[in-house]
Amino acid sequence: MTKHINHLSTILDSITEGVFTVDEKWRVTSFNRAAERITGIPRAEAIGRPCYEVFRASICETQCALRETTESGKPVVERAIYIINSDGKRIPISVSTALLKDKAGKVIGGVETFRDLSVVEELRKELEERWTFEDIISKSARIRQIFEVLPTIARSDTTVLIEGESGTGKELLARAIHNLSSRNRKPMVSVNCSALPDTLLESELFGYKAGAFTDAKRDKPGRFALADGGTIFLDEIGDIPPAMQVKLLRVLQDKCYEPLGSVEPESVDVRVITATNRPLAKLVEEGSFRLDLYYRINVIRLEMPPLRERREDIPLLVDHFINKFNKLQGKLITGISPDARALLMGHNYPGNVRELENVIEHSFVLCKGNVIWVEHLPLEYRRQAGAVHAAEPVKPLHELESEFIIAALRRNNWNRLKTAQELGMHKTTLFRKIKRLGIKLPEVDGRYKERY
């Protein structure tokens, strides 16, 4: 018998998963070497103590896995939780449970096995870092192209125009340019031009002198003065009134301006980065935006693609936001269920990355466990999924896949390389799918168009 126990102990010590057993009074009866390593508690101190004092898991108090198994008779498998080790660190683990019974089938205790997920977490972080540039996360080919040229653009000190829908991360891009530039020790001042009434915009941007108007009792510097030596980021530039366009043009051309109520021009050394979610070229055609200003700000133009055109970034961003809110809210949500992830992948995101961030924050409020399920998503997402399911008859998977690929090909003017990039797959994978699904391609496609 002693020999048998020794063998068992050797076997338990040789495995990489932590294992401990408890008796019917919840006192630890065995504790293997991996359990010592993961918890930081020596076996001699663990044996005989109540399991909750040793394991110190996030579920001990309210959702003890072993108690659940004792009551239901069913084992808990790979539940993601965290424990506090002896150094006060939260260690993410996955835990499984089983009951210990004697020969007569009477429950005499339980066994818990647990796996340290820190390594998995580290790998996830490494992967995220690989796809992160400054604070922008993306593996989309279009954004990676921007990442490549960004250091050169940052060093050049020229005016940059960033175009993109609301919520695509235009300000993050502007900040990345500022951080990479030689002006990074000076401030970057952001102004949302559409958030200020026309009458206030001038005094906000250029400041005013005492006596310029009623209640102007002392000089007030404008945003340009505050950004001196650094960068000014003018968001929603397409919304500024014609009179302000002229004044802005003067700053860009002569690097000087006149504060409200002043007769002396003030010079300023500032880099101007502008952004818009409206097509400026069209506004020029319509006559609501000055052509000369357009040329001045459009020296280098960057376009942030909407999230629906870089769906391969959705899983990365979901993981990033889960990690962010875990830190902010002190939670340990480990991921999102496949169904919920599919719903997020299928959404169109008119609000772009900001909308996705809000969805994850919403889910965090409702999620009491460790995984975000479909029911934690906002109602409109679930309704959308329900409506699709209810309205459409079920189609075979290959038909759905075929329709999905054809739609993506059409969006990319039948250019297969671009389509593969949008779908986040290698071009040979796309070719193989096109062949297998029998998708007919037009003779002239996007590639030929580009060569002409």
Add this chain to the structure above:
Amino acid sequence: MAQIRIAVPCWGDLISPVFDVAQNLLLVDISDGVETGRQNLSMAGMQVPVKVEAIRNSGVDAVICGAISGMFVSMLTSNRIKVQPWNSGKVDEIIQAVLQDRLSDPRYCMPGCRRRRCRWGWGRR
């Protein structure tokens, strides 16, 4: 007269094993080494920053608890709240030990707790 308020996370009649997820907090007022009052503070469903704010707003001077994450300790100590972690046992016995200044007795220490952590040191303001 020296008056302090301590907070002990409770799980039934025991001290909560993990402060980060504790649902209830017992606030104990102590004046010159004598207990002068008790009240409960529910922390059910609160996120960590909200818990810290609730503890601070309750006028707590020190938290006596079981296991606690370093992140939580930093947030409490930055709010000038002392933390004495790694305690285990029955809440009433822990409070008596605090009153009689014998909390460093090994019987109140969690397994894996090194002596230095069982003193008023870690998290001293």
